[in-house]
Amino acid sequence: MSAEPAVAPLHIPSETGPLQQVVVHTPGEEMALVSPENAEELLFDDILFVEEAREEHATLVRLFQAAVGRDDAVLQVTALLHEAFDADEARTAFVDGLIERMPYRNFEAYESELKGLDADGLLRFATTGQAPFPVTALPTPNLMFTRDLSAVVGGHVLLSHAATAARAPESVIMETIYAHHPRFDEVRENVIELPDDVSFEGGDLLVVDERVVLIGQSERTSLGGVLAAARELLERTSVEHVIMVNLPKARYCMHLDTVFTFADPETCVVFPPIIEDAQDHTFVIEAVDGDTSDLRLRPRRTLREALEDVTGRTYSFVKCGGDDPVRQRREQWTDGANLFAIRPGLVVGYDRNRATYDALRAEGFHVVDAESFLDFYGDTAPSSDARIAVRLSGNELSRGRGGPRCMTMPLARTA
Ligand SMILES: NC(=[NH2+])NCCC[C@H](N)C(=O)O
Numbered sequence: 001m002s003a004e005p006a007v008a009p010l011h012i013p014s015e016t017g018p019l020q021q022v023v024v025h026t027p028g029e030e031m032a033l034v035s036p037e038n039a040e041e042l043l044f045d046d047i048l049f050v051e052e053a054r055e056e057h058a059t060l061v062r063l064f065q066a067a068v069g070r071d072d073a074v075l076q077v078t079a080l081l082h083e084a085f086d087a088d089e090a091r092t093a094f095v096d097g098l099i100e101r102m103p104y105r106n107f108e109a110y111e112s113e114l115k116g117l118d119a120d121g122l123l124r125f126a127t128t129g130q131a132p133f134p135v136t137a138l139p140t141p142n143l144m145f146t147r148d149l150s151a152v153v154g155g156h157v158l159l160s161h162a163a164t165a166a167r168a169p170e171s172v173i174m175e176t177i178y179a180h181h182p183r184f185d186e187v188r189e190n191v192i193e194l195p196d197d198v199s200f201e202g203g204d205l206l207v208v209d210e211r212v213v214l215i216g217q218s219e220r221t222s223l224g225g226v227l228a229a230a231r232e233l234l235e236r237t238s239v240e241h242v243i244m245v246n247l248p249k250a251r252y253c254m255h256l257d258t259v260f261t262f263a264d265p266e267t268c269v270v271f272p273p274i275i276e277d278a279q280d281h282t283f284v285i286e287a288v289d290g291d292t293s294d295l296r297l298r299p300r301r302t303l304r305e306a307l308e309d310v311t312g313r314t315y316s317f318v319k320c321g322g323d324d325p326v327r328q329r330r331e332q333w334t335d336g337a338n339l340f341a342i343r344p345g346l347v348v349g350y351d352r353n354r355a356t357y358d359a360l361r362a363e364g365f366h367v368v369d370a371e372s373f374l375d376f377y378g379d380t381a382p383s384s385d386a387r388i389a390v391r392l393s394g395n396e397l398s399r400g401r402g403g404p405r406c407m408t409m410p411l412a413r414t415a
Contacts, residue, residue: 004070007412009187012152014209015262016341017413018384019068024408025077025143026057030127033139042141042166046399053396057144059370060348060392060404066377067342075411077146078123080177085119090180094122097172098137102165110135126173140169145402146409147257148220149174151205153213154237156190158229163199163220192232200225203255203406206262211240212310214303216256218247227295230285235292241310245303246281247274252333257405259337260303263318264344264387267363269356270317271332273325275303282306318363322355331356335403343384348404351391365389 007020031050034042064074084090095114099107107114113133117125124130129137142148149170151158157178162171178184178191194200204216204226213233215226230242245256253259259271270276282303288294300306307315320337321328331337336353348370349356357367365387368376373390392404 004072007070007072008155009183009411010152010155010157010190011412012154012207012410013413013415014265015207016264016344017415018343019064019073019341019410020070020412020414021068021073021075022064022408022410023075023077023080023146023149024057024061024064025146026061027053027141027144028078028127030129030139030143031141033128034141038138042138043164043401044141044399045401048396048399053400056392056394056397057407059374060407062374063348063370063390063392064342064408066374067346077143077149077173077177077409078127080181080183081126081173082119082123084177084181085122087180090176091115091117091119091122093179094126094172094176097175098169101168101172102137104165105137107135107137126169137169138166140167140173142167142400143170143173144397144400145203145406147402147406148201148203148255149409150178151202152409152411153205153207153233153239154210155187156192156233156237157187158192158194158200158202158205158232160201161194161196161199161225162201163222167201190236192229192236194225194228194232198222198224198228200229201255202409203257203402205229206256206260208243208262208307208311209265210238212243212307213239213241214243214245214256214260216245216247218256219249219251219254221255227285231292231295234285234287234295240286242285243300243303243306243310244283244285244297246283251401254401255406257338258335259320259332261337261339261405262341263339263347263360263365263389264341266313267316267318267345269320269337269339269360271320271337272328276317278302284310316363318356318359320353320356320359322359324355327355334398335401335406338403338405339389340404340408345385345387346390347388348390348392350394350398350403352395352398357389357391360389367391369393
C-alpha cells in the first residue's frame with residue numbers, strides 16, 4: 001500500500017504533464033505463443049525473444065517508478081483485470097463481451113464453462129486463449145501496447161474499439177476493468193463508449209491541452225471513429241477543437257503516434273514525409289455554436305498549421321531520423337517518432353534510433369541511457385527543467401512495432 005496521497009483515477013490535462021500513474025503490461029506467456037504460423041494474424045512481423053523483451057520492459061517500468069517517485073506509479077493491466085475478476089459479474093460480463101465482439105469464434109458453445117472459470121482461469125484464457133476445456137481463442141501478445149486499449153482525456157476516457165480481430169479481446173479486457181474494478185467506481189459515468197460500427201484505437205489520440213486533442217484517421221481508426229469520438233469529447237469534456245490527421249492506411253503508420261509525439265508542450269518529434277511534406281490532410285473539427293449535432297470541419301494544409309491556428313503557440317518539430325530520408329524511414333519503422341514523455345522535456349525512446357537522438361541533442365536534450373539515468377537518479381526525480389532524452393534498449397520490444405508511447409496508457413498526470 002502506498003503512503004502517497006491518492007491520485008485521481010482519471011486525469012490527463014495534456015500529453016506531457018508530469019506522469020502520476022500509468023498502465024502497462026510486461027510481456028508474458030501470451031508473447032511466447034506467437035509463432036511463424038500465427039504472427040501475421042497477431043500483427044507481429046517477427047518472433048520476439050521473450051525473456052529479453054521482459055527485461056527491456058522491466059527497465060521501462062523502473063524508469064517510471066524512479067521518475068514519478070510513487071510506488072503506485074505503474075499498474076499492470078493483468079493485475080487490474082485479475083482484481084476486477086474478483087466480482088462474479090465482471091467474469092460474466094467479460095465472457096458476454098467476448099461473445100458479442102467476436103461472434104465468429106463461437107464462444108457461446110462453451111459459455112457456461114467459461115463463466116464457471118475462476119479469476120485465475122479466466123485471466124489465463126483472456127491472455128493466452130487457453131482453457132481447461134476444448135475452446136481456444138487467439139493469445140493477446142499486443143496487450144503490451146496498452147496505449148491502444150483506451151484514451152484518457154481530462155477526466156474522461158474513450159474506450160477503444162479495436163480495428164482487428166487480433167486486438168478485439170483487448171478492448172473487452174479494458175471495458176471490463178473500467179466497468180468493474182473498484183478503482184474506477186467514482187468515474188464510471190465518465191467512460192465513453194463509441195458506436196459498435198466504428199473503430200478507434202488509443203494510439204491515434206494525443207491530448208494537446210485541455211481544449212485541443214489530435215486524432216489520427218488511420219488504418220486503425222475509422223472516419224466514423226474520429227467523428228464519434230470528436231462529438232463525444234466536444235459534448236462532454238472541455239475539448240473545443242479536435243484536429244483530425246488523415247494518415248495513409250498502412251502498417252508502418254498504423255496510428256498517429258507512430259509519426260508524431262510530444263516531447264514537451266511545444267516540441268514534437270515528427271516523421272517528415274507524413275507530417276511535414278504531405279499537405280491537405282488535416283482538419284479542425286468543431287461544434288457550430290456549441291451544438292455537437294452540427295460539426296464543422298475546417299481544412300488546414302498541415303498539422304503544424306492546424307496546431308498553431310487553434311493553440312496560438314508555435315512548435316519546434318524534431319525530425320525522426322534527422323535529415324536523411326532513409327534514416328527517417330528506418331527509424332520511423334522502429335518507432336523513433338514514438339517517444340513517451342514522463343514530464344515536459346523528460347522523454348524515453350529506443351536506443352537504436354540514433355539519428356533521432358542526434359536531432360534531440362541538437363534541440364538541447366541531454367541524451368542518457370536508461371541504466372545511467374537509474375544509477376544517477378535512483379528514486380529522486382531529476383529537477384523539472386532539465387531536458388533529458390533517455391535511451392531504452394529495446395531491440396526485442398521494437399520488433400513488436402510499437403515504442404514507449406504505445407507501451408503506456410497514462411491514467412493520471414498533473415496539470
Ligand atoms: N500505439 C501504437 N502505435 N501501437 C502499436 C501497436 C503495434 C501492434 N503490433 C499492432 O499492430 O497493433
